[in-house]
Amino acid sequence: MTTQFAKTNQETQPADPACPVGKWKGTPISQMPEPTLRWFAKNWQANPRYSDSVAFREAVDAWLISHPEPQRIQREGMFRDEQGRVFRVQQAQAGHLYALMLEPASGQFVYIRGSMGGLSEANRLTLDQCKEIGKAIGRCVVCGARLTDPASVERGIGPICERRL
Numbered sequence: 001m002t003t004q005f006a007k008t009n010q011e012t013q014p015a016d017p018a019c020p021v022g023k024w025k026g027t028p029i030s031q032m033p034e035p036t037l038r039w040f041a042k043n044w045q046a047n048p049r050y051s052d053s054v055a056f057r058e059a060v061d062a063w064l065i066s067h068p069e070p071q072r073i074q075r076e077g078m079f080r081d082e083q084g085r086v087f088r089v090q091q092a093q094a095g096h097l098y099a100l101m102l103e104p105a106s107g108q109f110v111y112i113r114g115s116m117g118g119l120s121e122a123n124r125l126t127l128d129q130c131k132e133i134g135k136a137i138g139r140c141v142v143c144g145a146r147l148t149d150p151a152s153v154e155r156g157i158g159p160i161c162e163r164r165l
């Protein structure tokens with residue numbers, strides 16, 4: 001047990017306990033980087049000394065529940081990143097997935113290097129969300145075509161693209 005921690009851990013557990021060991025010793029959880037917290041959470045079993053501080057361990061476990069690991073994109077589809085940009089993720093002939101960003105004004109899809117890294121399954125758009133965006137920009141988000149057919153304007157997506165999703 002670290003005596004340093006015992007000082008702060010009085011009757012009630014601190015809401016933001018500090019890391020008890022290693023390079024991050026003394027750093028409150030709220031200031032530790034995400035990969036480090038995930039590393040601790042994965043290594044409790046292998047390194048029992050990291051769980052000496054029950055408050056620290058419990059707080060990291062609680063943090064993990066509220067911060068589930070982003071799930072890597074496994075299949076094609078439509079996505080929206082944190083900045084609100086819409087992407088179509090598609091499979092290359094070589095087999096890997098890549099993302100193209102929709103330019104709402106032109107309806108063009110452009111390649112932006114590294115954009116797959118900012119997307120996860122959490123960013124996947126539902127069909128309803130695609131329709132909502134389509135109505136807002138007047139284009140089918142899947143192919144970028146302007147919506148002109150009254151039925152498509154109403155739905156916010158082209159009929160062929162709707163079936164593709």
Ligand SMILES: [Zn+2]
Nearest residue numbers: 140143158161
């Ligand atoms: Zn379309």
